Amino acid sequence: MFMEDVLTFKFGGLAWLFLGVANTDSLLYDEEFTNYLQQYPDNFRYDKALSREQKNKNGGKMYVQDKIEEYSDGIFNLLDGGTHIYFCGLKGMMPGIQDTLKRVAEQRGESWDQKLSQLKKEQTMACGGLLSH
Incomplete structure (x- = not known):
């Protein structure tokens, strides 16, 4: 969406990548993602979780x-x-992510199970990142 020069398509949404690895030296495509951040600040976010x-x-x-x-408020607003x-x-890795989403939903007064069911029905949740259109 950022790399290919396709004249018939201009991505105008937001792609938000959460990338988790152990160390900085394990980051894949970090230079490319960092360049996208600079070139497309309104269309790309890049957050790294470096566990070590x-x-x-x-x-x-x-x-x-x-x-x-x-970033749960922003994520849930996007969803x-x-x-x-x-x-x-x-x-x-999914149980930890699901537990977090459930806890955050409950803090917001929402049922994650209902929200998840709705997201799957609308085909807006699949097996990292967020893509807004």
């Missing part, structure tokens, strides 16, 4: 779900507006 280098608000390791919680959310990675 960063600490979450409780002093523990920083994971993607910690970044999701940190309410029809944003698509995709999760990619090891299946074993």
Whole structure:
């Protein structure tokens, strides 16, 4: 959406990537993503969760779900507006992310189970990042 020069398509939404790895030296495509941030500041966000280098608000390791919680208001506002959310990675990482989304939804007075069912029905949630159109 940012790399290909397609004359018939200009992406006007927001792509928000949450990338989780252990260390900075494990970041894939970091230079490209950083360039997208500079070239498309209104259309691209890039947040890294570096579990062995960063600490979450409780002093523990920083994971993607910690970044999701940190930006939960923005994420839930985007989801309410029809944003698509995709999760990619090891299946074993999903319970932590799901638990965080459920906790945040409940703090907002919402049922995550109902919201998840609605997102799946609308095909706006699939197996990292947010894509707003």
